[in-house]
Amino acid sequence: MCCFLWFLTPWSSSSFPLLLLPVLCRQIGLEGVQASVCSRWDAQSNKGLSLDGDVIIGGLFNVYHLPSFTEQDFTKKPYYEPCTGLFSIALFLSCFSLNSVTLKLMYAMAFAVEEINRNNSLLQGVKLGYRMLDSCGRYPWALQSALSLIGGDAHSCNSTSAPLIIGPGFSSAGVILSRILGPLSVPLISYSATCPCLSDRHKFPNFFRTIPSDIYQARAIARLVFHFKWTWIGAVIANDDYGHSALQVFQEEIQGKRICLEFIETVRWETIMDDVKKTAITIQASTARVILIFCWYIGVIPLFLELTEKNVTDRQFLASEAWSTRDALLQNLAISKVASGVVGVAIRSSPIPGFEHYLRSLNPYNHPNDVFVRELWEKEFGCRSLQKSSFPPCSGTESLKEVQSVFTDVSQLRWTYNVYLAVYAAAHALHSLLSCPNRDSPTNNSSTCSSAKHIKPRELLQQLNKLNISTPHGEMFYFQGADIPAKFDIVNWQKTPEGSLKLVLVGYVDEFNVHLNESVIQWNTGSSEVPVSVCSKSCPPGTRMANRKGEPVCCFDCIPCGEGEISNITGSLHCKSCPSEFWSNTERTVCIRRQMDFLSFNETLGITLTTVAVSGVIVTTAVFVVFLYYRQTPMVRANNSELSFLLLLSLKLCFLCSLVFIGRPSVWSCRFQQAAFGISFVLCVSCLLVKTMVVLAAFRSARPGAAALMKWFGPGLQRGSVCLFTSVQIIICIIWLSLSPPVPQPDLDVPGLKVSLKCAMASVVGFSLVLGYIGLLACTCLLLAFLARKLPDNFNEAKLITFSMLIFCAVWVAFVPAYVSSPGKYVVAVEIFAILASSYGLLFCIFAPKCFIILLRPEKNTKKHLMGR
Known part of the structure; x- marks a missing residue:
């Protein structure tokens, strides 16, 4: 059936169906068909490295020259240029024929296999072999080489096929190989394919890699931006899946973090020179001082050259993994002024003990069948070893032991270490598969144990999915789907005395954590101070x-x-x-x-009010003394001396009660001040009210038939009336202060650092009743006094009471809005002022005229004068 499929294929002239047939035939058991096509494989055999063993693992590396790729339009038979000449991306710039970096990857795989074979605890009794072929960096040749590896050696149909492949190196080849080999469950472990698409386990269930996905490097760069507090940056990306996907992940990471991209410039390979000129102009005009570049290094070189030409040397560049460690950039003196200080993420580097000695011990005489060593000799020493070529013959004393080159440099093993890890992952999966408990037991069922000669790729794939091992360096290694836990190095480009740039490791990213040694970073300014890149400077505290x-x-x-x-x-x-x-x-x-603020005795306002209050007490006392001394004179006797003395006493209490409002409020002071105020003023107004009533009664009694009126309104009834009016206020105060008394409380609703500590009225009703009762008595007194103002008398006291009550009522009517609108401690000051003003008004209006006559007009202080009208 396999042969029948081959005859039907439209690519019968191509080698692909020839390669695919043995694979399919082996999978379904038609071994006989395989022999009929073996002869067709020879034309497709590639150079490679191989080592016989019980289990062979395959390797795909980009060794040979990459021919220009022609898209097939299927209007004629597909044709592909043969993969010849040694491949190097650096060939575009340096014209080297041999890619030393890729060659080092191949020998890293060989070294790892030989190291595992010497390990007594891993794959004990099973020799591991390898077969490494070229993939030329393009999927047609990668597919050809992969099918050759899993179908068996091209020259021997009975050779052992590889159940697992280390590679390929590019994501595009990884996508195609995984889709084609997926149904066969052949595992692929790539060392440098970073496309995020390959993490999809539904589409690529057989793909693994020892390099983090591009998603993680974009996240790592975003964490660097967070760490250095850069909020205003520019971005330059390659116009392909690599650039756009990395930028998308980066934008997702910075979303909501108040980090902005000032510009995004794209670079296309087809129009690279025009694009880099436009990008350089944008960078030069931008205010962003940090520029992020997600681009292949062959696009970074012309951009840096253009920036050098424009003398744009004040930008800090953030490098993606694709160019952060490229020697072609580091050694280019023309761009060193612009590129100095670059900070970027790089594939993690890790030492491989013994690998340098292994590389330096290679020579064409000990490896006569190794074509790569022979070509390496031509490159390094300019002589031929065993094969015929245009170079002069070698002396035989040449050695790599003293050679300093990219091939022998093991200071930065990045992709190389990924290959090394991939081999160990494959070895541990094989070890788990081949380790059969009680293998030598008579009761052992051999059908449950895998044989080294009959490794099934599907079983190996299952072991890789649950792999959890410790690497030779002692770190835990496992696959999270297709990926491994993301780890990156953070590198910095620093100037050397020669003017070139060197790569310095300044930290690392371990999944989500950034670890940096900032003291060793050299920025583009040449100093250790972190550059600032913001649109607006951070707002200071406050x-x-x-x-x-x-x-x-x-x-x-x-x-x-x-x-x-x-x-x-x-x-x-x-x-x-x-x-x-x-x-x-x-x-x-x-x-x-x-701060608690209150009206105190120490401040100017408190001192002033205290002085006024004490002065009022002194004046009242002086008047009291005058009245007491002249108590037998007609002026004192004619104006009801007993009520006058009681009125003076109540006025003295009014002046004194104002002092209770000054000082820090306390529970008792808050209660006492309102009670003292309310009772003192009621006593005062009650005396005036009774005085007014006495005047009215005295003049009414002079009328015919009203003589008994004065008899009933004698001294006893006057004293009783004053006590009755005052008792009502006392009862109101007792009820109010018992149920809901004022309490000291800071006025927190008022803005400001200082808070007025005042006696808060827990019950406005109680306070209103106290004031209302005083107002009721005062209005009654005013009305009666007004009615008696024109009574015939040389000295009509009703007029004085009328004036005093007018002043009293005016003060307290004005008090209400002033009290409500006054802030803080000034509320207390307003109340004290009202108390003092009304007290002085009563004192002067009622007693000043009397004292004037008593002291200065004694001739008028006679009964004859007072009874003159």
């Missing part, structure tokens, strides 16, 4: 960021925090409100406990 309309979030203004708000970090998005007991300091950076 301010917040406010976005500018129509601009990216990285461009903003700094707005000072409002009163009572703080921001204590740099670059704060919002200001935080302080707790009610705290307030912001002047700088708006910290909340400090608010």
Whole structure:
């Protein structure tokens, strides 16, 4: 059936069906068909390295020259140029014929296999072999070589096929090989294919790699940006899947982190010179000081040359893995001024003990069948060893032991170490598959144990999926689907005395964590100070960021925090409100406990009010003394001396109660001050009210038939009336202060660092009743006094009471709005002022005229004068 398929294929002239037939035939058991096509394989045999063994693992490396690839339009038979001449990406620039880097990868695989064969604990009793072929970096030849490896040697149909392949090196070849070999379950372990697409286990279930996906390097670079607080950067990407996918992941990582891309420039291979000129102009005009480049290194060189021409040397470049470690860039003196200070992520480097000795011990005389060593000899020493060529013959004393070249340099083993890891992964999977418990037991069922001669790729694939081992370096190694845990080196390009650049390891990224030795980083400025790349400088503590309309979030203004708000970090998005007991300091950076503010005896206002109150007490006392001394005179006797003395006493209490309002409020002071105020003023107004009633009663009793009125309104009833009016206020105060008394409480609703500590009215109703009752008595007194103002008398006291009550009522009517609107401690000052003003008004309006007559007009202080009308 396999042969029948071959005859039907339209590519009968091509080698691909010839290569595929033995593979399919081996898979389904038609071994006889395989022999009929063996003779057709010889034309496709490639140079390679091989080692016989019980189990053969395959290797695909890009060794030979990469011919120009022609797209097939299928209008004629497909044709591919033969893969000849040694391949090197550096060939485009350096014209070297031998790719020393790729050659080192092949010998790393050979070294690892030989090291495993010497290991007594790994694959004991089973010799591991290898067969490495060229893939030329293009999928047609990669497919040809892969099918050759899994189908058996091209020259021997009975040779052992490889159940596993180390490679390929490129993602495009990995996609095709995985899809074709997937149904056969042949595992592929790539050492340098980084396309994120290959992580899809549904599409590529047989693909593994020892290099992190491009997704992880984009995330690693994003973490570097976070670490150095760069928020305004430019991006240059290759116009292919590599550039666009890496940029997409990077943008996803920085989303919501207030990091912005000022520009994104793309570079196409087809129009590279035009693109780099445009990109260089954009970089030169940009305000971003950090430029991220996701591009192949063959596009970075012309860009750096263009920037050098424009003398753009003040930019810090972030390098992706594709160019961060390229010698072609590091050794290019023309771009060293621009490229100095580059920081980038690189495939992790790890030493391989004994590998350098292995490389330096290679020579064509000990390996006569190794064509690569012979060609290496021609390159390094310019002589031929065994084969015929145009070079002069070698002397036989040539050796790599003292040669310093890319091939012998093991200081930075990156892809090389990935190959080394891939071989060990394959060896451990084989070890798990071939390790059969109780193999020598008579009861052992051999059908459950795999044989080295009959390794099934599917079983090997299963072992790789559950691989969890310790590498020779002691680190844990396992596959997460197709990938391994992401680890990158962070490298820095630093100038050497010769003017070239050297690669310095400055840290590493372990999955999500960045570890840096910042002290050894040399930036583009030549100093160790981290460059700043922001659209707007970070807002200092005490301010917040406010976005500018129509601009990216990285461009903003700094707005000072409002009163009572703080921001204590740099670059704060919002200001935080302080707790009610705290307030912001002047700088708006910290909340400090608010200071309790109250009217004290030590401040100017307190001293002034105290002085006025004490003066009122002194004046009242002086008046009391005058009245007491002249108590037998007609002026004192005619104005109800008993009520006058009681009124003076109540006025003295009014002056004194104002002092209770000054000082730090306490529980008892808050209760006492309101009670003292309410009772003192009621006593005062009650005396005036009774005085007014006495005047009215006295004049009414002079009328016919009203003589008994004065008899009923005698001294006893006057004293009783005053006590009755005052008792009502006492009862109101007792009920109010018992149920809901005022309490000392800071006025936290008022903004400011200083908080007024005042007696808060827990019950406005109680306070209103106290004031209302005083107002009721005062209005009644005013009304009665007004009615008695024109009564015939040389000295009509009703007029004085009328004026005093007008002043009293005016003061307390004005008090209400002033009390409500006054801030902080000035509320207390307003109340004290009202108390003092009304007290002085009563004192002067009622007693000043009397004292004037008593002291200065004694001739008018006679009964005759008082009874003159």
